[in-house]
Amino acid sequence: MTSHRCLRQELSQQHLTLFTALGITGTWKCPPQKKRHLEVKPMHKKAGSSTPYVALRLVAFRPSLVPGHMVHPVFELSIYNHSRRMYCGCKASYNFGFKNIFSKEHCLIPLQELLKSSAFLVDDSCVFGVEILKIDVSSPEKKAVVVQKKPTTVQNLFVQKKGFVKGTYTWNMNNFLELDLDHFVRSPTFEVGGHKWYIRMYPRGNKYSTDCLSLYLYLDVSDELHLKSKKVVVMTLSILDQKNGKHLTGTSGLLVFTGGRSWGWANFLGLKKLKDPSEGYVVGSSCVVKADLTIVGSSNDC
Incomplete structure (x- = not known):
């Protein structure tokens, strides 16, 4: 055509x-x-x-x-x-x-x-x-x-050159295999630097992925502080290897977050590896995701 x-x-x-x-x-x-x-x-x-x-x-x-x-x-x-x-x-x-x-x-x-x-x-x-x-x-x-x-x-x-705000959040999912894996799952909201954040996971991937789990970090849309200025953040998202300690991590460069906006990876972890018991990413029905955030500055529009 x-x-x-x-x-x-x-x-x-x-x-x-x-x-x-x-x-x-x-x-x-x-x-x-x-x-x-x-x-x-x-x-x-x-x-x-x-x-x-x-x-x-x-x-x-x-x-x-x-x-x-x-x-x-x-x-x-x-x-x-x-x-x-x-x-x-x-x-x-x-x-x-x-x-x-x-x-x-x-x-x-x-x-x-x-x-x-x-x-x-x-x-x-x-x-x-x-x-x-x-x-x-x-x-x-x-x-x-x-x-x-x-x-x-x-x-x-x-x-900023110093005075960074750092925070870590660990999301323990003890019922991973019982979740609706065809859709996304969302972590509880947590705070870093006075701002509200959450992790969103697509266990079978979203429409942008290819046979991979998708993982994103969000600045909660209800966070009112983002209206004053957007946050410049360096983030690391990890899925922990509960058997061998060889965690899978993704680390960003400097990202600008505003309320409701996300950054992450569509192809974070291949589904074949996720399902492989020897990899340790899912043990029984347990899956552990970790977020490390460093707020290094702010941003605004002119």
Whole structure:
């Protein structure tokens, strides 16, 4: 079947400002702006090279994608040069699909050059941006796909160098095999840093996974403190190996949480391993999940 394509200019920009960025070596992700978010990797290395680069990539917001549709944006990834008062970067394009949401990483500047620069790093902060130039949407149906224009958005991230707030929560499920495994299960709400959090697990995976258990951390939508500022968090989610002590863990870079928003992994643990008694992830009817959170800063929109 011939696909129908609708091409339309989109004047959409997103800017990410990182304050007190020195010493942070993880990955920064700002929350999705409707259909995409910008990811910053300050320690990315090219194939065959040991030199760390500051790299950017565009990530599609998976719930906004429709199975069978392909989204082909042309965009510019950039870093702001305060001396020249202009953005410097590169033009790129990518084909996004329902299970293909990450563009390639594009290296902008060597990390050491950035840290020594007075043009890109001012008052211990730097600014990154992405501008969507146009979007081409492929649909298997013969109908137009409308791409709405979006305003410019600015995301400020304030990252502390010390005084981090840390917390750990262990979720003991003693009736794991008795749960409705075809749907998600939710942990009791717990508090870290005065905020309410919970874990959501899809024992047989969600619609984005492939034969894997899915695991996510949520900032509770009832948490009123998130209205003042979003939280910048580093998280580790683990399923404990109760026999061998070889726990399965996933650790994030820097993530921005707002009420009702989640971050996690669709393909956290293969179902074959989960069901294997020798792996120790389910013993009898017991499954233990652990969350380690470190709140390292805050964020707001301008």
